[in-house]
Amino acid sequence: MGGALRGIFGYCFLVLMVRIAGRRPGKQMAPFEFVLIFFMGGVTLTPMVGDDQSLSNALITITAIALTHYAIAWLKQVSPTFARIVDGTPLVLLRKGEWQTETMLRMRLQDDDVMSMARDQGIQSLDEIDYAILERNGEISIIPREESD
Amino acid sequence: MTTVIHAVIGYFWLLFTVRFLTRRPGAQMTPFEFVLVFLMGGVIILSIVGNDRSETNSVIAVMTVGLLHRLVSALAVRYRGFAAIVEGIPVVLLDRGEWRTDVMRKMKIQETDVMAAGRVKGAKSFDEIRYAILERLGSISIIKQKE
Amino acid sequence: MPLQTKPVEDTVPKINNEVAVGEDLDFQRAWWRVERGIWIFFLVLIIADLLGAFGRGWLAKAHATTQDKSLDVSYERIQRYSTPSILRIKIPGSIVHDSKAQLWVSEDLVKSLGNQRVVPHPDRSVLGRNGILYTFPVSTPPMTLQFALQPTSIGTNHISFQSPGFERLDLKIWVMP
Numbered sequence: 246m247g248g249a250l251r252g253i254f255g256y257c258f259l260v261l262m263v264r265i266a267g268r269r270p271g272k273q274m275a276p277f278e279f280v281l282i283f284f285m286g287g288v289t290l291t292p293m294v295g296d297d298q299s300l301s302n303a304l305i306t307i308t309a310i311a312l313t314h315y316a317i318a319w320l321k322q323v324s325p326t327f328a329r330i331v332d333g334t335p336l337v338l339l340r341k342g343e344w345q346t347e348t349m350l351r352m353r354l355q356d357d358d359v360m361s362m363a364r365d366q367g368i369q370s371l372d373e374i375d376y377a378i379l380e381r382n383g384e385i386s387i388i389p390r391e392e393s394d
Numbered sequence: 395m396t397t398v399i400h401a402v403i404g405y406f407w408l409l410f411t412v413r414f415l416t417r418r419p420g421a422q423m424t425p426f427e428f429v430l431v432f433l434m435g436g437v438i439i440l441s442i443v444g445n446d447r448s449e450t451n452s453v454i455a456v457m458t459v460g461l462l463h464r465l466v467s468a469l470a471v472r473y474r475g476f477a478a479i480v481e482g483i484p485v486v487l488l489d490r491g492e493w494r495t496d497v498m499r500k501m502k503i504q505e506t507d508v509m510a511a512g513r514v515k516g517a518k519s520f521d522e523i524r525y526a527i528l529e530r531l532g533s534i535s536i537i538k539q540k541e
Numbered sequence: 542m543p544l545q546t547k548p549v550e551d552t553v554p555k556i557n558n559e560v561a562v563g564e565d566l567d568f569q570r571a572w573w574r575v576e577r578g579i580w581i582f583f584l585v586l587i588i589a590d591l592l593g594a595f596g597r598g599w600l601a602k603a604h605a606t607t608q609d610k611s612l613d614v615s616y617e618r619i620q621r622y623s624t625p626s627i628l629r630i631k632i633p634g635s636i637v638h639d640s641k642a643q644l645w646v647s648e649d650l651v652k653s654l655g656n657q658r659v660v661p662h663p664d665r666s667v668l669g670r671n672g673i674l675y676t677f678p679v680s681t682p683p684m685t686l687q688f689a690l691q692p693t694s695i696g697t698n699h700i701s702f703q704s705p706g707f708e709r710l711d712l713k714i715w716v717m718p
Contacts, residue, residue, distance in 0.1 A: 251449055258453065265576050266460040267467055269481070275531050276431060277412045281463060283435040284408070285456050288442060292449040292718075296623050333572070334565040351573050353471045361484060364527055364535035367515060376560050388560060395591050395598045446597070448621035450717040454590045457583045464580065 248293050248306035255289040256313045260331065267353065268383035332381050339377035352379060363387045397442055397451055401458040404438040409466070409480065481530050488526035501528060512536045595717050596621040611636050611707035612644075621717045623655075626690045634682035636704040642679045644686070647672040647701040653694035654714065660687040672701070692716040 262285060269275055274282070293306045321328040336348050338359055349355075359377045360370075362385040368374060376388040411434060442455050470477035477483075485497050487508055498504070508526045509517075511534035517523050525537040553561040593600035596619045603618035613631035620626045632642050641664070648671050650656045661684075663675040677686065692698070695718050703709040 254449070255452075258456070261579075262456055262460045265579055266463050269467060269470075276427065277409055279428075279431050280408050280412055280435050281405075281459065283432060284404075284439060284459060287435060287439040288452050288455045291439070291443045292447050292452045292622075295447040329565065329568055330572075334569055335562050336566075336569060337562060337564055348569075350471075353467045355471055355474075355477070357477075357484075361529050361535075364484075364529070364537065365533065367535075367537050369525075369537055376562075378560075378562055378564075395593065397597075398587060398591055446621060446624040448596075448624050448717055450590075450595050450621050451624070454587060454595070458587055461580065461583055461587065 247295060248297065248302040249309040251293040251295075252306040252309035253313045255293055256310050257317075259285060259289055260317065264331065264333070335381055336379045337376065338379050338385065339371075339374055341375060342372070348379070354379070359385055359387070363389075396444075397446070397455050398458050400438075400442045401455045402462060404442060405459050405462045408434055408438060413480065413482065484527050484529050484535075486525065487528050487534065488520075488523060490524060491521070497528075503528065503534075508534055508536075593619070595619060596624070596626075605710060605712060607708040607710045609708045611704050612702055612710050614702065614710060614712065616712065616714070618713070619715050619717065620654075620690070620692050622695055623691055623693065626692070628688040628690055630686045630688070630702065632677070632679065632682060632684045632686060632704075636707060637679045637682050640679055642677050642682075642684075643674060643705050644677065645670065645672050645674045645703045645705060646688075647699070649694075649698055649700045650688065650690075653692065653698045654700065654716075655691040655693045657689040657691055660689070674705075 263282070266281075269278065294302070317331065321331060336352065337345050338349055338352075338354065339345065344356070356371065359374070363371070363374055363377075366387055366389070368387065368389055373390055374387055375390045376386075378386045378388070380386055412431070443451065466480060470480055485501070486494055487498060487501075487503065488494070493505070505520075508523070509520065511526065512520070512523050515536045515538065517536060517538055522538055523536055524539045525535075527535045527537070529535055553563040589595065590598070592598055593602070595601075596617060601617045601619040602615070604613075604615050606613045610633060613633070614628065615631075616628040617626050630644070632644070636642050646656075651673070659675065661677065663677050665674075665676040667674045667676075677684070692714075695716050698714045698716060699711065700714065701709055701711045
């Protein structure tokens, strides 16, 4: 059935797209990102349904997607390299007063983005930050400088 | 070919519509805003897919939007002005004991919204808050008074 | 049943011997290169699509005629699965007898390319010879027939047209998934 094959392909393609389309920095998904995600998912499903609007096609497609999801999760468990490819790696943005400029540029981040996250934790300025780390899911973790007297 | 054009126009239209529609206090989208998001996304999808249900069409549309998103992100990093238009900038709401009333009015934020954000950070009253800042995505950051 | 446990060790690599981050910059640099390649590839695909290389565009439009000019076909040589496409055949006066013209089409036009209907409606359709023989009423030649296709078979498809007594025209149509 076409739905199953398209389901598997669609799922993998979406994983790839989300991985490489990149996220705007922030703790939560911006409304626009919701729109984008919904859009990409919605467009991807149209060929899966196609002209076949039967219940069986729908169920088979959904099952194929769920199985692919499970397969990917299992592969991530089994192979750290695969997990690295699919999820990425945490990246250091700011290290003890020094910006990691290559990373910032490549990940398309500005100092504003780091500061915005920091303000959320009540930090007032950049010199109060010890480390800033871009997590795999796009969040930025801030480790404040220890008070040391 | 119409797919790509539709996708490009659809992307920018959605980007700016959502940008102007949502900059609410608090970090969550209201249920109604969720509905709006689904609605707008859905309408754009229908216009892009049309009567072409092939995998080819869907892949091209998703690729186009992905590429656009990447491009817009890259431009936002290079050009602050562009970022300001596309994402907005943080604005100060409360500055050392004084409310910025014009900002509060324009962004349709009430003092209770700021206090709610403050409570999350453990502030018991307004005088424990030194700065309150409305971030680009709508959340309010609280910087407490130093001891 | 006893719990399965493992003592916590320093398994997440640290930076500066301080913060356990687990960063893998070598991998990340390689990944950035791969990403760039993927985006360029996507851009190429999108440009190809804009040009019509995947159907519904300039590159996909095709035109074929028989040597004896009995048939003149305008069609899309690249089509997409279950996406409507119109195939036009111009019928010249030379194949018209008694205000009627006969046209044989190979069965794949219906089977693989999902022909939905023919405009104008034929007077007669006779199944035979691995295809359908249509008889059309023609008042003033030349006349254009339109076949509304909706392909159901992905890949290469061969179809043929022939007006009895005249040259046969073979076409190849590629259907994208």
